[in-house]
Amino acid sequence: MNTDLQDFSHKRYNILTGEWVLVSPHRAKRPWQGQNEATSNEIRPAHDPTCYLCAGNTRINGEINPDYKNAFVFTNDFAALQKDSKTFKINDGLLQAQSETGICKVICFSPDHSKSLADMAIESIQKVVETWQYEYENIGKNEGINYVQIFENKGAVMGCSNPHPHGQIWSQSTLPNEVDKKDKHQQVYFNKNKTSLLGDYLQQELEKQERIIFENDSFVVLIPFWAVWPFEAMIVPKKHQKDILCMNGEEASLFAEAISVLTKAYDALFNTSFPYSSGIHQAPTNNEDNSHWHWHMSFYPPLLRSATVKKFMVGYEMFGSPQRDITAEIATQRLKELT
Ligand SMILES: [Zn+2]
Numbered sequence: 001m002n003t004d005l006q007d008f009s010h011k012r013y014n015i016l017t018g019e020w021v022l023v024s025p026h027r028a029k030r031p032w033q034g035q036n037e038a039t040s041n042e043i044r045p046a047h048d049p050t051c052y053l054c055a056g057n058t059r060i061n062g063e064i065n066p067d068y069k070n071a072f073v074f075t076n077d078f079a080a081l082q083k084d085s086k087t088f089k090i091n092d093g094l095l096q097a098q099s100e101t102g103i104c105k106v107i108c109f110s111p112d113h114s115k116s117l118a119d120m121a122i123e124s125i126q127k128v129v130e131t132w133q134y135e136y137e138n139i140g141k142n143e144g145i146n147y148v149q150i151f152e153n154k155g156a157v158m159g160c161s162n163p164h165p166h167g168q169i170w171s172q173s174t175l176p177n178e179v180d181k182k183d184k185h186q187q188v189y190f191n192k193n194k195t196s197l198l199g200d201y202l203q204q205e206l207e208k209q210e211r212i213i214f215e216n217d218s219f220v221v222l223i224p225f226w227a228v229w230p231f232e233a234m235i236v237p238k239k240h241q242k243d244i245l246c247m248n249g250e251e252a253s254l255f256a257e258a259i260s261v262l263t264k265a266y267d268a269l270f271n272t273s274f275p276y277s278s279g280i281h282q283a284p285t286n287n288e289d290n291s292h293w294h295w296h297m298s299f300y301p302p303l304l305r306s307a308t309v310k311k312f313m314v315g316y317e318m319f320g321s322p323q324r325d326i327t328a329e330i331a332t333q334r335l336k337e338l339t
Pocket of ligand 1 (some may be wrong): 047048051052053054055112113164
């Protein structure tokens with residue numbers, strides 16, 4: 001391992017977005033006087049009669065959830081994007097705007113209100129993965145839907161309003177900012193080298209073995225070299241696959257295993273139900289070639305050194321660039337010990 005990276009301030013390049021993160025390993029040793037919040041490791045019931053996501057309960061719009069057994073999907077009752085809203089464009093000098101349409105859905109991972117992905121059997125997580133595949137394919141087929149974003153917001157500190165295990169699927173006509181950056185950087189690399197940017201990166205990581213948390217036959221769980229969040233992680237397929245539809249059943253099961261191992265390690269790290277935002281970045285559904293895409297799932301958890309101390313993106317990070325203290329290599333060692 002390069003010891004300079006563990007001792008001296010430096011910045012690291014994110015090959016997918018073209019952005020830099022400032023790393024200050026010497027600061028990880030300073031005393032902490034930051035925010036401590038009370039944790040709530042309360043035991044939840046398997047069914048909560050007041051939860052609008054539990055089976056058999058009535059949602060705010062009056063619809064009744066079916067008695068579902070695995071993953072269950074419905075169109076978001078308070079969607080941020082609407083399919084049939086007005087189409088328009090404003091080009092008024094330096095004021096630019098354009099309409100954006102889309103479809104937003106909610107996916108319940110399990111009927112069991114008390115569980116999270118970390119508590120679920122791999123077979124149950126596989127059902128979630130297969131539901132993601134079905135929705136990505138079918139939402140993506142809609143006229144005017146060119147990108148499908150699958151994500152989960154877990155935990156009250158992430159602003160998640162309901163503890164029932166669930167995620168969301170937002171889709172729209174244009175590429176959102178983060179996807180647009182990754183689309184361009186992968187395209188440039190693929191045009192030049194005729195290989196996948198993330199595939200080549202994965203080879204280098206597998207040779208170095210410094211940031212690998214876990215791997216099975218088809219997937220690698222690692223902390224990317226350029227990670228911003230203290231325990232940010234990424235699940236990457238070993239094969240060059242542009243989207244999650246490229247996975248066969250066996251691979252879907254191995255992907256579910258990777259999610260299980262990572263989320264269990266997260267929960268063990270600070271002995272808490274670990275909050276995070278996770279999401280899958282993959283090829284747009286715009287009917288173009290998109291061979292340059294290599295899909296992956298990222299986890300951005302805010303916790304820094306305990307169940308109650310979280311990282312804030314403030315000050316220099318708002319005005320300069322993201323910054324971290326604990327290095328990706330040290331964070332990897334801590335999570336790897338828990339797998
Ligand atoms: Zn519930």
